[in-house]
Amino acid sequence: MRRARRPSSGPVAIASSPWIVVLAGVVVMVVLLIVALGAYRGRSPAPDAGSPPPALPLPQEPPVPSGEPTPTPTGSSTAALLPGLSPRASGVPSSGPAVSRAPTAGATPTRAPTRVPQAPAVSGRYRVVQSFDGGFIGEVLIVNASGVRRGWTVRFEFSAGGRLVTTWVEGVPQGTVRQFDGGFTYVSGVDVPPGGSAALRFHLxxxxxxxxxxTVDGVRCSGF
Incomplete structure (x- = not known):
């Protein structure tokens, strides 16, 4: 028997195995990429990350005319600080303790206005007109200190066991009387003119x- 011929390992083997061509192309591309990176680094080397940035040029002071002394800060031996290049920390200065200022000599201190108590618009004054065995006649004089006509109400409280006989205001229409245990209230029948007065009398x-x-309109009477 005759042996069959083995296929040659030349172009036929490459054609039957295409991954060999792909692998060779990848190797060639990697080599070209490495060569390109080396050429780029050799042309412009990257600066070192730890090196400080280049210093900025310092601003120059204007020349001082000849014959004039150079101004120097009083009480300081150090050179003037340049704007924007001061070694001091920037930011909002910390708030220091509040400084209390002494009052200026001769200045008058401001005082709060003093409120003067105002007199009531209508007031009353109590007195005994006549006393006799078993009773007396009393009077409450109502005075209108306001600038308008005013009505008024008298509230009178007497001792326990007392009895109100009658009440009246002379020369004017009478008002309304309401009795309660131990006292009475009298509501005026006519207003008192500005600056005028009226006398309420009663028999107890x-x-x-x-x-x-x-009381007259809630304000305590005087005279007792």
Missing amino acids: ERASVTPRGC
Whole structure:
């Protein structure tokens, strides 16, 4: 028997194995890339990352005319600091302690205005007109200190066991009387003119001449 011929390992082997061609192309591209990177680094070397940046040129001071002394800061032996190149830390200065200033000599201190208590618009004054056995006649004089006509209300409280007989205002229409246990209220029947007055009189029995309470429009009466 005759042996079959083995295929040659030349172009036929390469054609039957295409991955060999691909691998050879990749190797060639890697070699070309390495050669290109080496040429680029040799042309412009990258600066060292740890080297400091180049220093900026310092601004120059204007020349001083001859014959004039150079200004020097008073009380300081160091040279003037250049703007923008001062070694001091920048930022907002820390707030120091508040400094209290002494008042200027001769200055008048400002005072808050003092409120003067105003007199009530309508006030009352109590007095005993006449006293007799078993009772007395009292009076509350109402005075209008305002600039307008004013009505008024009297509240009178007498001692326990007392009794109100009657009330009246002479020469004017009468008002309204309301009694309660131990006292009464009287609402005026006519207003008092500005600066005028009106006298409310009342007859009490079995009561002390010193009342327990007397007010005109809520303001305490005087005279007791």
